[in-house]
Amino acid sequence: MASALAVAAAPLADMVGAQEIGSAPTQQSAPRSTIAPVADQGALLDPLMTAAERQRWGRLRADAGRSDFVEEFWDARDPTPGTVENERRQVFEKRAQRAIDEFTDEAEPGYATDRGRVLLVYGLPDEQETRALPGAQPTLTWRYTRHVPPFVAVFGLTDAGYVLEQTPELSDAAFLRGMGDDLRLLLATSVGDRNGSLVQPLAPILDPLDPMTAFAAGPPPAPPPEVAPEVQVWMELVYSGKTRDDLTLRRRIHFFPALEGTYTTITFALDKGELLFEVPVPLIAPIPGVSPVDLEAGADAADPEAALAADAAPTIAPVVPVIVEDLLEPRADLRIFGAFLQGEAGRENTMHSFIVPYALLESYGGELATGALSLGVTLFPGTYRLVWGVMDAGSARAVTRDEVVQIPDFSEGELALTRPLLASAELRDDFRPMDTLTVYEGLRLGNVLVANSVDDLFGRADTVEVVVVATGWASDPASPGKPRLEVVYRVLEGLEGEESLARLPDQVLDFHVLGQQIPLAQIDAIRAGRSYRIEVQVTDLVTGAQTVQRVPIHLRRRAREPDEDQ
Numbered sequence: 001m002a003s004a005l006a007v008a009a010a011p012l013a014d015m016v017g018a019q020e021i022g023s024a025p026t027q028q029s030a031p032r033s034t035i036a037p038v039a040d041q042g043a044l045l046d047p048l049m050t051a052a053e054r055q056r057w058g059r060l061r062a063d064a065g066r067s068d069f070v071e072e073f074w075d076a077r078d079p080t081p082g083t084v085e086n087e088r089r090q091v092f093e094k095r096a097q098r099a100i101d102e103f104t105d106e107a108e109p110g111y112a113t114d115r116g117r118v119l120l121v122y123g124l125p126d127e128q129e130t131r132a133l134p135g136a137q138p139t140l141t142w143r144y145t146r147h148v149p150p151f152v153a154v155f156g157l158t159d160a161g162y163v164l165e166q167t168p169e170l171s172d173a174a175f176l177r178g179m180g181d182d183l184r185l186l187l188a189t190s191v192g193d194r195n196g197s198l199v200q201p202l203a204p205i206l207d208p209l210d211p212m213t214a215f216a217a218g219p220p221p222a223p224p225p226e227v228a229p230e231v232q233v234w235m236e237l238v239y240s241g242k243t244r245d246d247l248t249l250r251r252r253i254h255f256f257p258a259l260e261g262t263y264t265t266i267t268f269a270l271d272k273g274e275l276l277f278e279v280p281v282p283l284i285a286p287i288p289g290v291s292p293v294d295l296e297a298g299a300d301a302a303d304p305e306a307a308l309a310a311d312a313a314p315t316i317a318p319v320v321p322v323i324v325e326d327l328l329e330p331r332a333d334l335r336i337f338g339a340f341l342q343g344e345a346g347r348e349n350t351m352h353s354f355i356v357p358y359a360l361l362e363s364y365g366g367e368l369a370t371g372a373l374s375l376g377v378t379l380f381p382g383t384y385r386l387v388w389g390v391m392d393a394g395s396a397r398a399v400t401r402d403e404v405v406q407i408p409d410f411s412e413g414e415l416a417l418t419r420p421l422l423a424s425a426e427l428r429d430d431f432r433p434m435d436t437l438t439v440y441e442g443l444r445l446g447n448v449l450v451a452n453s454v455d456d457l458f459g460r461a462d463t464v465e466v467v468v469v470a471t472g473w474a475s476d477p478a479s480p481g482k483p484r485l486e487v488v489y490r491v492l493e494g495l496e497g498e499e500s501l502a503r504l505p506d507q508v509l510d511f512h513v514l515g516q517q518i519p520l521a522q523i524d525a526i527r528a529g530r531s532y533r534i535e536v537q538v539t540d541l542v543t544g545a546q547t548v549q550r551v552p553i554h555l556r557r558r559a560r561e562p563d564e565d566q
Contacts, residue, residue, distance in 0.1 A: 035097060035100070036111070038066045041066060042066075044111050046117075047117050048175055049073075053073065056069065077089070094349070096120060099115070099120060100116075103119075107160070113161060113162070114162060114164040118153050118164070121168075121170050121174050125144055128141065129141045137158070138157045140154070151168055153167075230355060233398045234338065234389065236400075241402065244397075244398040244400045245399055246397035246399060247271070247390060247399040250369075250454045252267050257410035259378075260380075262379060262407050263445075264379050266375050266376075266386075266388070267373070267443050267452060267454055268373055269365070269369050269370050269371065269372055270370045272368060274392070275392050275397075276333075276394035277330035277362045278331070278332075279329075330362040332360040332362070332392055332394060333359060333393040333394050335355065335356070335390070336358060336388075337355040338353070338387055339351075339352065339387055356437055372441070372453060374440050374444065375436065375440070376443075380407070381411075382407055383404060383407075384407060385404055386404075386405045387401075387402045414472045414545070415470070415472045415473055415546070416547055417471075417538055417549040418468055418469045418549075419468075420468045420550075421452055422453060422464055422466060422551060423452050424458060434446070458555060458556070460520060460558070463517050464518045464534070468536050470485060470512040471512070476510065476541075483511070483512050484508065484541040485512065485540060487514055487537070488503065488504070488538075489504040489516050489537075490502065490503045490537070491503075491518065491523055491526070491534055491535075494530075494532065494533070502523045516536075520555070528557055529557035531553070531555070533552055534550065534553055536548070536550075
């Protein structure tokens with residue numbers, strides 16, 4: 001693995017948190033914005049201004065007049081006049097703060113950059129992709145698939161930063177169209193009332209024979225939309241904290257450096273005995289030489305009427321359906337669902353959401369448990385609430401988890417290593433476009449599929465592939481743009497202590513994505529049924545900095561043999 005990871009696609013969603021609006025008008029006014037100084041509010045609000053508003057702003061010279069302009073600007077756009085909060089302003093200023101945090105440079109604040117201006121109007125993209133061809137400057141593409149119509153914003157990397165190459169509409173109307181709704185509010189509305197109740201409101205009872213009743217009640221209400229079972233389970237988790245444990249779930253979250261954020265993967269496995277595996281609908285294969293009429297129920301060559309019908313039937317391309325038994329492997333119909341949320345409790349933004357169907361073949365994995373499955377998404381570093389789960393649609397059994405996830409920042413500049421990823425099989429190339437709404441068998445890293453073990457469990461005869469990424473290294477003066485890293489791998493006794501059972505030859509490498517095979521059969525001191533640690537130590541030979549990561553590894557017990565620990 002001498003080449004750098006190419007994490008191609010990174011979906012993000014900026015769905016706005018909703019809050020309740022008080023019914024009683026109030027004279028209290030919302031606090032004035034502190035996002036930008038008064039003199040800079042023109043640059044901040046410019047994407048939303050009309051031509052007349054720009055002219056008016058340009059004539060203002062005093063801060064007092066500019067402050068009044070800003071308040072009038074937002075009052076005219078307040079969807080709930082008479083209340084303290086201006087929801088559109090809240091959405092805009094949250095986006096502005098993110099633009100400041102992510103895109104500010106020495107030349108200008110983040111909201112005045114091209115990426116910041118697009119972010120102000122449309123929010124974070126649903127997908128982003130960075131490409132760099134040999135001899136060409138990288139391009140950054142933001143895709144807005146939820147927008148109607150969908151569109152892309154393309155930025156080219158120049159000496160001045162990312163500059164728009166294809167400019168979308170930047171206007172107040174586009175901002176209003178792109179505000180979106182918080183995923184939780186959308187689900188709550190489809191299931192019940194605004195507060196997220198899971199109880200459907202009762203429809204009024206109309207008497208078709210009594211026109212006055214029908215007139216008083218108004219037209220019949222539209223039937224409530226169907227809500228998928230996995231959405232119901234997700235709502236129970238988000239709003240009432242009710243978790244499901246009908247399935248046994250083992251999971252691990254891995255983090256890797258990526259452009260514009262941290263690539264975050266949820267890897268999980270399930271116990272097979274709790275899943276409903278069923279044979280799918282039979283496959284149909286055409287067999288020439290038989291008329292379709294012969295396939296009708298009750299058709300018999302000895303039946304004169306059937307024979308007449310067969311004679312009258314078209315003779316072109318006669319086929320017969322044949323069940324191909326070899327291809328009918330039982331499978332479980334899974335639904336993987338959830339979201340990464342961020343922000344103040346009760347007013348969280350949905351940064352990434354997913355509802356992904358997946359057909360799990362019964363043969364995948366071992367006798368008792370599935371192999372590792374994963375989803376991945378690139379997120380900005382920070383603290384998130386991950387609410388997610390897996391449902392077996394065939395049995396309606398589900399497992400859900402509500403947990404806090406701290407996304408690390410790999411751009412801090414100090415030498416560091418990602419947690420070593422242990423693969424149970426050889427790495428495989430996968431050149432399909434990377435999709436964050438796809439469940440992968442194993443863990444997808446750029447163009448590589450890693451058949452990792454969620455439990456870090458291996459056989460005594462296995463060869464373990466160790467995958468780790470070094471960050472924060474210094475460029476080698478003799479080879480600009482490349483590191484000079486000394487890498488040492490060791491296998492340590494037990495889960496504590498420093499006793500070394502094996503040490504691989506030291507390596508000096510000029511790349512930072514590290515892969516090493518460790519054949520366990522060649523380490524005489526290790527035993528089945530015991531646990532050990534694999535240590536990766538990296539020294540930056542340019543700066544002298546050193547860092548170490550260790551990961552546990554567990555060996556299976558031999559079948560029909562006593563526990564070697566005893």
